[in-house]
Amino acid sequence: MLKRAYTTFFCSFCAIASITNFTTAGPVPTNAQDGMSRIYYTYKKGMGGGVAAVVVHPNTGKIIRQEVLGESPLFVNPHKIKVSECGNYLLATSQHEAVNNIFLADLRNKTHKFLSVPRNPDDIGTHGCLFFVGAEEQSAYTICGEKQKTIVHWNGKHQLYPEGRRIEYVSTTPDGAAWTSWQKDSGSGRRKGSRVVVIDIASGRTIADLHMPRAMPHLNLADMKEQGPNPEIIYPSVKTNTLLLSMDLYGGIAMADLDAAQKGRWQNLTYHNTDPTKKWGTAFPDRGILYPTKNNDFALIANAGKNGGAVWIDLRRRQIVQTLNTPAGLEAPVIVANGRFLAAPVPGKSKSRFFGELMEGRKPQSVLYTFEVINQQGEPRLRTFTHDLPTRAYRAAPVNAKANDIVLLTAGNKNANELITVRASTGSVLDRVSAVGNIKRIAY
16 A cells, blocks of 8 residues: 555656746746856755755855756765856766656746656766756667656667667767767676667667777676676777777777767777876776867866776877876866866775776775876876875866866865865865765766
8 A cells, every 4th residue: 555655656756747936945046147157966865855056256266156957856876067068058967767767957037847857867978958868678768858757768679789788978079979888798697798889869879889899808797797897997099080088997098980880890909007006907987087188188187996096198199108197096187267177076996806896995085186287288197296285185177168177176074064165276275165965977
């Protein structure tokens, strides 16, 4: 009887879900042209969760207020979040299936709605006002911000041979293609990962399906899932005609010709080790950022392996040009001060091998890593320094990326339940407040 009553409530709640106005923690928000910076985050609160905005003074780092865009007891596992390329919409995912697992906001009109997709959604890419959402069970969804609905369900069961398992990471290119990495195999080994699938965002047409060479079988783990390079981060650089991938299990990166990959073939594919000791299979690179310059693209990729370290990659030359001493589990950096600095906290995710199995741990640190970019207009190189923080920090966002070096950090000694603003160059704390809930992901 209890189960039936809950199901009735659950379905009734979904049936009446409609567009809702934003609510606010603090003063009533002014319009989007108020000159303030806004950074968005997903949060967990009680049994459910939601999405909030942090309103920050762009020049002082003062946290003015927080605005709750929307929350629901059915948004049970808040996860990734992204602002559309056109800037007018925001989408967040909740890691569960079937009901209220997509949050979609119209930032101009300050309304939101919850959508439902059949499969558990995860990573998000954007093109114009469209969102491309990768999901489990080899699914993906194109969601239109303007139409406020799902317009394409891409089903890999009918598109891929052999079948895949799930999309790990999504990047997009200006031509409207979603570049997706597929990391692991299924437990039975029937559905294959270690591949790149390129999909047209607007139509759902599969453009290319490329399987990566499984050249190092001695690095396979005992389970049937970890049987290849296991690509994660994917950066398609149109400027340099280079496709860059991180290889989680092999402990390195791969680079190849982008135009050939879009035609369904590997050309000039090379593997590069990212571990400071140059031992394969120990680095576990899984965080990074693409750093564009006028005539080139660079990338900073950080390792989660016990030796830590990060590499600075020249995509035009397709070379690692710098290896940097950093701890394991550096978070994806953000670019501030018009490209002069990159800044990253250390949530401390670590990975290691133990008798054929993968061991994971987390040791968050109260430190901010700052990379100063030397010779920005020529061949940029990085110089690193660190700043102590008053509490552990997890994720970062720029407050006014072109004008100054202020970053907003999600922080807290036990959970990410605080927000602090810090100068990347000096580590000086400018403001610190409690968040609406326990922060999961951040977007800007």
